Amino acid sequence: xxxxxxxxxxxxxxxxxxxxxxxxxxxxxxxxxxxxxxxxxxxxxxxxxxxxxxxxxxxxxxxxxxxxxxxxxxxxxxxxxxxxxxxxxxxxxxxxxxxxxxxxxxxxxxxxxxxxxxxxxxxxxxxxxxxxxxxxxxxxxxxxxxxxxxxxxxxxxxxxxxxxxxxxxxxxxxxxxxxxxxxxxxxxxxxxxxxxxxxxxxxxxxxxxxxxxxxxxxxxxxxxxxxxxxxxxxxxxxxxxxxxxxxxxxxxxxxxxxxxxxxxxxxxxxxxxxxxxxxxxxxxxxxxxxx
Amino acid sequence: xxxxxxxxxxxxxxxxxxxxxxxxxxxxxxxxxxxxxxxxxxxxxxxxxxxxxxxxxxxxxxxxxxxxxxxxxxxxxxxxxxxxxxxxxxxxxxxxxxxxxxxxxxxxxxxxxxxxxxxxxxxxxxxxxxxxxxxxxxxxxxxxxxxxxxxxxxxxxxxxxxxxxxxxxxxxxxxxxxxxxxxxxxxxxxxxxxxxxxxxxxxxxxxxxxxxxxxxxxxxxxxxxxxxxxxxxxxxxxxxxxxxxxxxxxxxxxxxxxxxxxxxxxxxxxxxxx
Numbered sequence: 001x002x003x004x005x006x007x008x009x010x011x012x013x014x015x016x017x018x019x020x021x022x023x024x025x026x027x028x029x030x031x032x033x034x035x036x037x038x039x040x041x042x043x044x045x046x047x048x049x050x051x052x053x054x055x056x057x058x059x060x061x062x063x064x065x066x067x068x069x070x071x072x073x074x075x076x077x078x079x080x081x082x083x084x085x086x087x088x089x090x091x092x093x094x095x096x097x098x099x100x101x102x103x104x105x106x107x108x109x110x111x112x113x114x115x116x117x118x119x120x121x122x123x124x125x126x127x128x129x130x131x132x133x134x135x136x137x138x139x140x141x142x143x144x145x146x147x148x149x150x151x152x153x154x155x156x157x158x159x160x161x162x163x164x165x166x167x168x169x170x171x172x173x174x175x176x177x178x179x180x181x182x183x184x185x186x187x188x189x190x191x192x193x194x195x196x197x198x199x200x201x202x203x204x205x206x207x208x209x210x211x212x213x214x215x216x217x218x219x220x221x222x223x224x225x226x227x228x229x230x231x232x233x234x235x236x237x238x239x240x241x242x243x244x245x246x247x248x249x250x251x252x253x254x255x256x257x258x259x260x261x262x263x264x265x266x267x268x269x270x271x272x273x274x275x276x277x278x279x280x281x282x283x284x285x286x287x288x289x290x291x
Numbered sequence: 292x293x294x295x296x297x298x299x300x301x302x303x304x305x306x307x308x309x310x311x312x313x314x315x316x317x318x319x320x321x322x323x324x325x326x327x328x329x330x331x332x333x334x335x336x337x338x339x340x341x342x343x344x345x346x347x348x349x350x351x352x353x354x355x356x357x358x359x360x361x362x363x364x365x366x367x368x369x370x371x372x373x374x375x376x377x378x379x380x381x382x383x384x385x386x387x388x389x390x391x392x393x394x395x396x397x398x399x400x401x402x403x404x405x406x407x408x409x410x411x412x413x414x415x416x417x418x419x420x421x422x423x424x425x426x427x428x429x430x431x432x433x434x435x436x437x438x439x440x441x442x443x444x445x446x447x448x449x450x451x452x453x454x455x456x457x458x459x460x461x462x463x464x465x466x467x468x469x470x471x472x473x474x475x476x477x478x479x480x481x482x483x484x485x486x487x488x489x490x491x492x493x494x495x496x497x498x499x500x501x502x503x504x505x506x507x508x509x510x511x512x513x514x515x516x517x518x519x520x521x522x523x524x525x526x527x528x529x530x531x532x533x534x535x536x537x538x539x540x541x542x543x544x545x546x547x548x549x550x551x552x553x554x555x556x557x558x559x560x561x562x563x564x565x
Contacts, residue, residue, distance in 0.1 A: 016387035017399055020380040020443060027440040028406055028414060031421035038420055088316055095313040114320055116544045118501035120518045121537040125323035127529045128330055135326055138341055168320060197305065226410030229503055233525060243412045251508065256420055263416040267409060274408050278401075 032267070039260035049257065057261040067245065071265070074242040077156065078224035081163035082171075085220050086213060088164065089171035093212075096172075097179035111176065114169045123162050123233050130158065154236040162234040163224045170223070171216035178212025179205070211281060218277050222270050242266055324541065331534040349535035359536060362520035366500050369431070369516060373438040373499040378491040380439070381446030382484070388447070389454040407444040414441060415508035429511040437509045438502065442495035449494050453487030486555040493551040497544045 039057055042050040061067050096107045114122065129135050132149040140146045152158065182205060190200040228243035243266065249259035334346035353359050384403055388396070406414060418437055419429070427433065461483065465475040503518040510519060517540055524533050 013387040013391040013393045016383045016391075020384035020447070021399065021402060023380055023440060023443065024402055024405060027418055027436055028409070029402075031417035032409070032413070034421045034424065035417045038424075088319070091309055092313040092316045095309050110317060110321075113545065116497050116501075116548055117324060117541050118503070118518055118521075118537075118544065120501075120503050120521050121327060121540060122324065124521065124525055124529065124533065124537070125327045127525075128326040128534070129323050131529060142341075165320070165323065168316070172316075222410065226412050227504070228412065229507075229522070233522075243410070246412050246416060247507070250416055250419070256423070259416060260420060263413045267413045270410050271408070 035260040035263060038257055039264055041257045043255045043257050047254065057258050060258070061261045061265055067262075067265075070240055070245060071242050071269075073239075074225055077159055077163065077239075077241060078221050081160050081167060081224045082217050082220040084160065084164045085167050085171040086217055089168055089216065090175055090213070093172045093175035093179055097176055108176075111169055111172050119166055120229060120233075122166055123230055126158065126162055126165070126234060127153065153234065154239075156235065156239050158234040159231050159239050159241075162230040163227070166227075166230065167220040167224055170219045174216030174219065175209060175212045178209045178215075182208045214277070214281060218274065222274060225270055226266065327534050327537045328541065330531060331538040333531060333534075335531070349531045350539070352532055353535050353539065356532070358515065359517075359520060362515040362517050365431075365514060366516040366518075369434060369438060370496045370500040372435055373442055374492040374496040376435075377439045377442045377446050377495040377499075378450075378488060381443055381491055381495075382450055382488055385447055385450040385454055385487075389451055390459075403447045404444045406440050411441065411504045412508075415505040419508050429509065431511070431514065434506065434509045434511075434514070434516075437505050438499045441502065441505055442498045445498055446491040446495050450487045450491045453490060454484065457483045457487075486559050489551055489555050489558075493548045497548055500544055501540075 040053050040055070042052065042054045042056060044050050092111075096104065096111065099107070101107065127134065130152040131137070132151065132153075134152075136152065137146075137149040141149065186204050186208075187200045190204050191197065195203065225241070226243050228241060228247045231239050231241050231244055242262070246259055246262045246266065249255045249262055329342065331349055332345050332347070333342045334348055335343045384399075387393075388400060388403070415437065418440070419433070422433055422436075457480075461479050462475050465479045466472070470478065500516075501518060502516075503522060506516055506519055507522070510516065515523065517536065521533055521536055521540075524530065524536075
């Protein structure tokens with residue numbers, strides 16, 4: 001190995017990694033193990049915790065249809081958002097990857113730009129568009145199409161809309177990265193062998209871009225399933241998602257053992273999904289979009 | 292790009308369609324944000340379309356609002372401290388990952404990325420409850436620890452990507468000319484790494500400055516960051532003041548990285564010029 005390795009054979013990487021790995025262990029790994037223990041404790045009527053091994057939280061979380069229904073609703077909202085992101089995101093990714101436009105890097109910069117704009121601002125911005133005094137209603141009233149402003153906000157559709165708006169850049173970026181990595185001579189070869197442009201896309205480009213589509217979909221689904229801000233800002237009272245239950249239990253009710261059990265359900269389901277993905281496709285695909 | 296393919300592409304007319312959809316999707320991504328920024332300048336009390344003129348009164352209102360200025364200071368302080376700590380940890384770890392081969396490297400890589408593989412809500416709950424258990428109350432310190440752990444993987448990803456590009460011959464030259472490893476690090480490696488370090492700092496600053504998911508769990512009562520302040524203000528209804536605050540935030544989190552990119556480019560150009 002190089003310079004440093006010769007000077008200080010084996011200890012250097014360990015020393016360099018020590019601060020970061022210690023921080024992650026102390027602030028994430030151990031706390032995550034701790035909430036497993038915590039989820040078996042009980043919250044008594046007085047609000048104090050009762051230390052012990054009680055299955056009541058888990059029984060409640062796993063058998064109460066209330067939690068099951070919200071979990072299903074969460075996956076439905078996140079799933080629909082992911083599919084819409086894939087449909088909306090593929091074409092711009094393709095355009096940016098293949099365009100001969102001189103300012104291609106500007107188009108790429110625009111894809112990165114939403115990452116720098118706060119999630120809460122992007123979410124609340126829809127109130128200006130769809131609210132009763134928002135842009136859409138203002139235009140429709142002005143055109144005389146309607147007499148009274150329409151109620152378009154605070155339902156499941158607006159939650160999906162908000163999530164799509166939040167997640168779309170992740171999808172576009174991931175698809176772009178995988179399209180950009182495709183050897184251009186492959187499509188040329190396909191076409192010189194008689195494929196039409198569309199056939200070449202279907203047989204060559206699309207299959208080769210699937211890893212990016214998969215990475216983008218995973219990110220969108222996992223990020224979408226774990227949010228509680230979008231339903232709070234753009235959803236109605238019945239549009240809660242699973243993370244809202246966690247927020248409710250921890251921050252509002254201070255029922256920490258129950259909140260722990262609920263968080264673990266989310267961790268097991270979404271963490272499991274990420275684990276399966278990395279097992280078969282590797283984490284590199286997602287990491288690649290940072291290069 | 293081959294002439295044949297371009298020809299087919301144009302002949303099918305599909306490209307026009309692809310370009311149109313792309314423009315529409317970009318419009319979808321940016322129209323709401325443009326609306327926020329436009330309405331921030333609307334003098335009307337109710338902050339809605341149509342615009343009734345152009346005024347800076349809502350920005351002035353922000354300036355005179357103590358709660359908002361406090362939130363701003365908290366966010367800036369938190370973002371700056373997060374970016375220094377997170378980048379220090381991240382740069383050291385990235386050096387190990389890029390420059391060395393060692394047993395357990397794959398595991399180390401997974402652990403470094405773990406905080407973004409776990410849902411942020413779960414990260415927030417576990418850290419909060421663990422520190423509660425250790426009798427550490429909610430505090431600015433907890434907020435800082437949370438932001439460090441959450442931004443660290445992003446720093447590692449960004450810095451690693453930049454470090455890979457630095458050629459090792461420079462360091463080897465310095466060492467063979469008699470510099471010791473520490474001298475080499477400060478005289479050669481660090482200046483070459485500066486753009487990577489800067490990128491890591493800016494990235495962690497904006498992520499910290501923008502974060503709300505974890506922050507709502509970690510923040511002590513009475514302390515607000517800009518995003519949680521906006522969240523609290525939204526409870527009432529959307530107001531022109533929120534749009535003005537949103538505009539200031541967009542400017543901070545977009546202008547700061549752009550400025551950083553410009554500085555990094557200049558630094559890189561100067562280093563190449565030597």
